[in-house]
Amino acid sequence: MENPFCLRCNRELETGEKSVAVFLFAQTTGVRPRQKSSARRICFCPQCAVSLAMGPAPEGALNFAAWQMIRDVVGAQPTLTEAAWENLHTTASEALLPATGTDGPAPIPRANSGSYLEF
Numbered sequence: 571m572e573n574p575f576c577l578r579c580n581r582e583l584e585t586g587e588k589s590v591a592v593f594l595f596a597q598t599t600g601v602r603p604r605q606k607s608s609a610r611r612i613c614f615c616p617q618c619a620v621s622l623a624m625g626p627a628p629e630g631a632l633n634f635a636a637w638q639m640i641r642d643v644v645g646a647q648p649t650l651t652e653a654a655w656e657n658l659h660t661t662a663s664e665a666l667l668p669a670t671g672t673d674g675p676a677p678i679p680r681a682n683s684g685s686y687l688e689f
């Protein structure tokens with residue numbers, strides 16, 4: 571299975587890397603036969619999860635519901651926040667000493683692929 575990408579910064583999440591996944595599916599109720607959509611897994615890297623959780627509430631009922639869930643899991647344990655800081659530190663060191671001697675890392679394109687959740 572292909573590694574997931576962070577919905578917000580579009581960074582590929584390595585296998586076993588700490589992240590927050592939001593699972594989303596829709597199903598009908600009170601309708602027979604019951605219809606169920608395929609499930610989607612939306613992932614956030616530690617930095618994006620922490621920054622979303624610390625940030626202001628997003629607009630839109632669905633975004634708001636997802637934001638509250640992310641806040642719940644990010645706030646429950648310091649592990650993700652620590653991972654976000656570790657990654658920040660790594661990024662900063664790489665920025666100071668670019669391995670290639672060029673202008674450093676290219677800007678990451680903003681992830682906005684028309685998903686349901688736009689933060």
Ligand SMILES: [Zn+2]
Nearest residue numbers: 576579615618
């Ligand atoms: Zn991210």
